[in-house]
Amino acid sequence: MAGRRICAGYYRRYDGRVVYVVSLATDADTGEETVIWTAYPFSDVPRYYTSSKKSFCAFVEVNGERKAKYKRLTNMRVSAEAIERLEDEGFRGPVRKNQTQQMDEEYDSRTYQQAATYHAYAKDLCENYTFDWNKYRLCVKAKRYAAITRSDFAKLKEDLRFLDNALKTVLSEYRDYFRERFVEGLSIRKYAEAHQLNRGSVDYLQKKFFSALACLLKERDEAEGRCRLRKPAQN
Template sequence: MALKRVFAGFYTRYDGKPIFVVRVLKDIDTCESIVVCKDASFSKEDNEHYYLIRYTSFCEQVEVDGVRRDKYVRQTRREIDEGTVREVYEDGFPEPKSKPFTYVDDEYAERAIRCSRTYYEYAKDICENYRMDLRRYKLIRERKQYIGVSNREAYQAMCEDLAFAQQSLKTVLNDYADLFRKRYSEGLSIRKAADAMQQNRGVIERRQAALYRAFAQLLQQRDEADGVCRLIQEMEYDPKEIEDLLE
């Protein structure tokens, strides 16, 4: 039986675990096909790592509740976003042929502020958008109009997070200041940051994950002290309200 083709993109494992397939490579000794992938649960702390799956194992079926199902199912409706492609490209993998990107930093692009579901995601979001948010802030001050943010509330939230990050790096997160400057102020990739800091890439990846964890803890402590939650809130409906909406 011929094996199915495997494409770069998002897949879901039979147990619901999402992954991102980066590429299919050949074992130089056996010529066996190997699927290179990474965890697509972007709230996880270890999603910087890559994993290998034998092609035959990737394509096989498993039995779930007495029913034979594909082990991995392609999520054709989920588009490959620019951030994901940029991440794997900086890690040395080529872009998916069907999804070419031109990387243009654009401070005019609409910025979704505080849309994270966990504090780890929130910390990562502030760090990864720091450089561009700083440029947006300076443009808004110069031109006296909102650029890249939808309204005054979003602008104030962006400013608050920028100030909190800067203050944290001067105090509690000072040990991570050099890494932050290379990765997020200067915008260097992990590989280039490792070269600049004369460290191997693994060390930088672990330090970066540690930075996210430490910053996430500070963000949570800030919310607890302020008595607010700056994470995105799931909307909950009362069963009676749902019935009323359907009428």
């Protein structure tokens, strides 16, 4: 596997953890290639790690089964905000190819209602809103579960309806912000420029919005007597 090509993008580790590969670097003395990556979901204060390409491409044995240590998630979209952050920190964002991926070629790599906290749950819903709505429309139009399981489709539909209803009611003050940022795809920097705000003000607005949505998600679970977060045993 030494000749395996490693591209920027999301990868799932054998234990289920998702990471984002930023780039490759070459040791000036040994010529050994190193993979630069960061954990996903992205933290507010980014931390970057390195692994040798040999280690990254290795295989491991799990419960008697041989698995790739890291497997690329080709269906997981990189948000405009993530690309902007990488560029601000001196990394090049992923190169987009002019080709349309068919959602039903393979099962979607996204997981639903598996966040570790309600804040992460809220952030995940917003950042994947457009992708999720396209997935929902595709399934409804095709009248089948395209690139998604039946149980995940039910979770997807439930979350989309909850978020849309919240934006029409208790979170209506954030509706325009949400539309511009997560539907039209404006980055924090471009949103700030469009509204003549500094970036810190937009960051603060986003934190307030995510916190308000997280509270609603928690209140929904408490009212229904269930938890839609990742179970402790799955951490």
